[in-house]
Amino acid sequence: MSLSLGHRGARLVLVTCRRATGDETWWSPFFLASRARDWRPILAAPLALLGLTPREAGSAALTCGLGGIAWRDGRWWSTIVLSLDGGSARKRQLVVAALLRAARYGRPDRTGR
Numbered sequence: 001m002s003l004s005l006g007h008r009g010a011r012l013v014l015v016t017c018r019r020a021t022g023d024e025t026w027w028s029p030f031f032l033a034s035r036a037r038d039w040r041p042i043l044a045a046p047l048a049l050l051g052l053t054p055r056e057a058g059s060a061a062l063t064c065g066l067g068g069i070a071w072r073d074g075r076w077w078s079t080i081v082l083s084l085d086g087g088s089a090r091k092r093q094l095v096v097a098a099l100l101r102a103a104r105y106g107r108p109d110r111t112g113r
Contacts, residue, residue, distance in 0.1 A: 011037070013080075013103045022067065022084030022092035026103065029077045036073040039080065041108040043069055046098040066095060 017025040030037055044062060047054040052064035061070040067084035080103065084092045 007105055009107065010105055011103065013100065015100070021089045022082060022096055024082045024096060026080040026082070026100070027077060028080065028103065031076040037078060038108065039071045039078065039103070042102055042106045043080075043099055045106060045108075046102045047095075050095060050098060052095070066092060069099070 011028055011030075013026050013028045015024055016027045028037070039060075040056070040062065044054040047062065047064050052066060054062045054064050057063040057068060057070075060072060061068060063069075066086040067082070069080065069082050069084075071078055071080045073079075082096060082099065084095060086092075087095075
C-alpha cells in the first residue's frame with residue numbers, strides 16, 4: 001500500500017487573512033516555478049462551472065455576480081484578494097471553498113474538468 005501526502009502539481013496557497021465569509025486574502029509563492037502564474041484561467045473555471053459568469057475587470061481581476069477577485073504579483077509571490085459580498089453567507093462559503101481548491105489544484109490547461 002502506498003500513501004501520498006502531496007498532490008503532483010499542487011500549488012502552495014495559504015489563507016493569510018479571513019475578515020468575513022467571502023472577504024479573504026491568500027498568498028502563494030512561485031519561487032519554485034520561476035515565473036508568475038496566470039490566475040485568470042485557474043479562477044475563472046470554477047466560477048463558470050458554478051454559473052457565476054466570470055468577467056474580466058482589468059489585467060489582474062475578475063468579477064462575478066457575488067463580487068470580485070483581484071491578484072497582484074510580488075517579486076516571488078502572488079497575493080489574491082477575494083471581495084465577495086453578494087448572495088448568502090453559505091453560498092459565499094461554498095464559492096470560496098471551490099476557488100481555494102482550484103487555486104491549489106486546478107490546472108489551467110484543463111479548465112472545466
